[in-house]
Amino acid sequence: MTSPIRIVTAVILDDAGRVLVVRKHGSGTFIQPGGKREPGEDALRTLARELREELGVALRPEGALALGTFEDEAVNEPGRRVQGESFLVRVDGTPRAQAEIAELAWIPLRPPHGVKLAPLSERHVLPMAARQPL
Numbered sequence: 001m002t003s004p005i006r007i008v009t010a011v012i013l014d015d016a017g018r019v020l021v022v023r024k025h026g027s028g029t030f031i032q033p034g035g036k037r038e039p040g041e042d043a044l045r046t047l048a049r050e051l052r053e054e055l056g057v058a059l060r061p062e063g064a065l066a067l068g069t070f071e072d073e074a075v076n077e078p079g080r081r082v083q084g085e086s087f088l089v090r091v092d093g094t095p096r097a098q099a100e101i102a103e104l105a106w107i108p109l110r111p112p113h114g115v116k117l118a119p120l121s122e123r124h125v126l127p128m129a130a131r132q133p134l
Contacts, residue, residue, distance in 0.1 A: 004083040005074055008046040009034035009120075010059075011067065011088045011129045012095070018106040019126060020095055021115065022054065025102040029075040031118040032086065032125055033101075043085050054101045057093035064089045065132065070124035074108075086125045088132060 009032035012020040021030035035050040037043070048059040065088040074082040099106050107113045109130050113122070 002080060004071055004081040005036070005077060006035055007036055007082060007084045008043045008050070009084045009086045009125060010047050010051060011086060011093075011125060012091055013088075013109070013129075014106055016106075017109060019109045020055075021113075021117065022097070022101045022104040022122065023105070024076060024100050024114065027076055027102075028116060029118050030103075030107075030115045030121070031075065031104055032082070032084070032121050033095075043087065047087060047089065051089075051091060053099050054097075055091075055093075055095040056098055057091040057095050060090045060092060060115050067125065067128045067132070070076055070120055070128075072119040072123055075118040082120055084120050084125065086128070088129055104121070 022033050023030045037046045044061050051059050067086040069085045071083040074080040
């Protein structure tokens with residue numbers, strides 16, 4: 001059995017309590033922003049790099065809250081599983097789609113979300129984020 005794709009993901013909320021999700025070019029499914037670690041990176045360093053590259057925002061590492069590590073089906077690599085270490089974070093700047101990101105959406109934290117979400121986000125990350133005192 002192939003090992004899961006290991007990623008680090010961010011839950012970013014706006015002032016209205018909506019959560020930011022992103023859709024990559026060529027995909028119809030929205031996911032949490034984030035990505036794979038580079039050699040030597042810890043989780044928050046990975047998030048800082050990915051959020052800067054994908055959204056043009058700066059991670060505020062203070063106050064990042066670990067939500068847990070979750071595993072489910074990968075949406076962009078059929079037949080694979082993805083394991084995401086997820087954090088509730090705050091950022092500086094206004095997110096905008098860049099690099100491999102085609103579209104951003106601010107969606108309700110609780111269903112119905114109004115967009116097609118990755119299983120990792122829908123079944124694990126967003127339900128855990130919704131349980132946090134905000």
